[in-house]
Amino acid sequence: MPEKIYISGIGAISSIGVNVPELLASIRSSRHGIQHIVHLDTSHRGNLPVGEVKLSNEQLAERIQTEKASNFSRTTLLGIVAAREAVAHAGIDIQDGLKTGIISSTSVGGIDKTENFFKKFFADPTSGRLRNITSHDCGDSTENIAVDLGVYHYISTISTACSSSANAIMTGARLIRHKILDRVIVGGTDALTKYTLNGFNALKILDTGHCKPFDQNRNGLNLGEGAAYLVLESEKSLKQRNAEPICYLSGYGNANDAYHQTASSPEGNGAYSAMEIALKQSTFLPGDIDYVNVHGTATYVNDLSEGTAMSKLFSEGMPRFSSTKSFTGHTLAAAGSIEAVISVLSIKNNFIAPNLNFQSSIEGLNMVPVQELQENIEIRNILSNSFGFGGNCSALVISAL
Amino acid sequence: MEALISKLKEQLIEQLNLEDYTPEDINEDDSLFESEMGLDSIDALEIIVLLEQEYGVKIQNKEDGEKIFHSVRTIAEHIQANS
């Protein structure tokens, strides 16, 4: 039996809250975070609704009160807020001698600052402040978070587009199982940037209204931003510090669609394989899954493909499911970990978040998501999906103790 | 029309990076998306960009694009009808 991986702490910042209690309150009151852009300086303001964190960079920097905060990219700022919350929630003392690592993830890294640099650099290659380009790469936010927390033992960054933080969770669990770490902070962070806004707009998969996941008349996704981290611990680590976990990570799986650079295969092969691998590892059966937090971006291709894969996997009965991207927007690399945090909350607080804006199910699929908040229900096992560009498909199974 | 078709072929080769093709290799009536060129949905988006940037012709929906982009000739006809 592989070693059990416990979840002992969670932290999250997104358009529906600067911390986990706010996130929970927003979901409970069906208060989504999708609105017109306020902070990002872009000509798409007013045209493309997004899930923006309701704080400016200055406000975020003030919140974290660190000497270098005014130099940090927005991705780093979001990451530090969420990672600190997760560590505090778990109640761990990083310097207690246990081997602690961090596996973070991001798709844009510090590109928000790079954009400012290039504005000047394109006009004159001797201009542009160098400190605006040094946070460009993906490892920058991870190292800043690690230094902020005092984590040195094992540090790395994953970037597999929209499945990134689900993959970070997976890698963290495996590092514990291989006895390289006793506990690990895992998750991801992505800020809203002109780069991704214009990139997704060029792909013509953005909804100019509020997104409609799994709806027949869906028009695309709303981009979001945010960060979320979980603390994963071994039993040894919990025993040593006499702590109780919240729940555990019972399974995970990664597979590749190998079909197209951005679009999923119509049959959802990669998605199916990832879910199947995760379930098998958990030793639970499809019938044991009480809720699926779907990737559900509301693009034509994803929802059809994911729905097809789920219909095949859950051929004996579709569990309750919803996409929480209608609350947060699609937070790219952070999506997997934000949705894992929501899954942990669902188990702990006995609720299922609604899938907003649903009216009619996708033709041929007959899949109806949960549309109103469901409370006071026992949730034992949750399947959480995250699928990214490059055919990268990941699934996590999170279970009650 | 013939001049437009000829120019379009060159522009398509450049926009889609069809480095192994010359304008002579492309028959203006052949189906673009069911040929050996291996064009896919990303190329359809690139053609939308080409039409807007070079000819000021906007295609609102990707789905309309699929009909208009049947062949080089249908693209040329659409440009002429809309500029």
Next chain:
Amino acid sequence: MNVFINGIGNVSPQNTLDNEDFLSDLINHSGESLYSVKPDYKSLIKGVNLRRMSRLLKNGTYSAQQCIEDAGQNELDAIITGTGMGCLADTEKFLANVYNNEEGVVSPTQFIQSTHNAMSGQIAMMLQCKNYNFTYTHRGSSFESALMDGMMLIEEEANHVLVGGLDELTDTYIAITKRMKLWKNEAIPQLDLLQHVGPGSLAGEGAAFFMLSKKPGDKCYANVKGIKMLFRPRSGDIVKKEIEELLQENKLTVDQIDLVVEGVNGDSNVDQTYYDLNESIFSNSNICYYKHLCGEYKTASSFGLWTACQILQKQQVPEVLKLKPFQTDGIKKVLIYNNYNNCNHSILLLEHVTT
């Protein structure tokens, strides 16, 4: 731990496209940056849409294919890449497009191709490999993270894992990093790198791939016995301690190491760690270096592993690699140590495999 390297591929600033040849035809470029020797892509890459690919993706695809053919293995349990800066050329192009078109109509291709996992995804499509697929993007530990993951998979249930490290140079990247004073001020012959003592190294790039397997193949380059990674160690003593710990875990002492391969890169701001080790625990060791051949980049340690693999398999140490002259009668155990920017350190232990 036993993880066998049964195939290699390398597109680099040296002539490394033929695995049978080991640095017999050296390139000694004089300049501040070392670009890769361009392969004849179509000679090796079949049935893949090269037209959209940047130089990084083309080089990576070629190197991966070279490795797959070298190992004679195209059924993979996993594909894992590490890249420090990702697809720079496409990132720059897309940024420029957005800026020049004032966020109007922009071409999507460069956006898609700039995602960091484009390489891993591309190889998966090429081989129709539907299994585990990851990309690590952590500065000077990007390649090592990918390697560590691959090694963990082999220890779990995987039989064959393709692991690669790749980064590319662009004119823009060179212009910016020159302003950061990362490189030598003058154009120097690359092979004379260590004779020009002072700050700065030479900018390089490359794409190196390795086939990790559970069992040794008919052609086996090395057995990877262990890996350690360090983040901002507070002193050189900590690095020394980790090296000794890795050796102890394998019941070895430094005297039993036949060769140390170091990532010394000519930058006096960074090389001191190596020189301190060379005067202490490595004072009696045979030492090689490689960054004068490939330059410095975040995944340059993949070139270092390639070098060690070639040495072990061919039992040859080309003179150009030796830090100081030495003779050996057999290289059985190799230690590789790299320090990227005084932040990301890695230590690898390899053993020779008789085939």
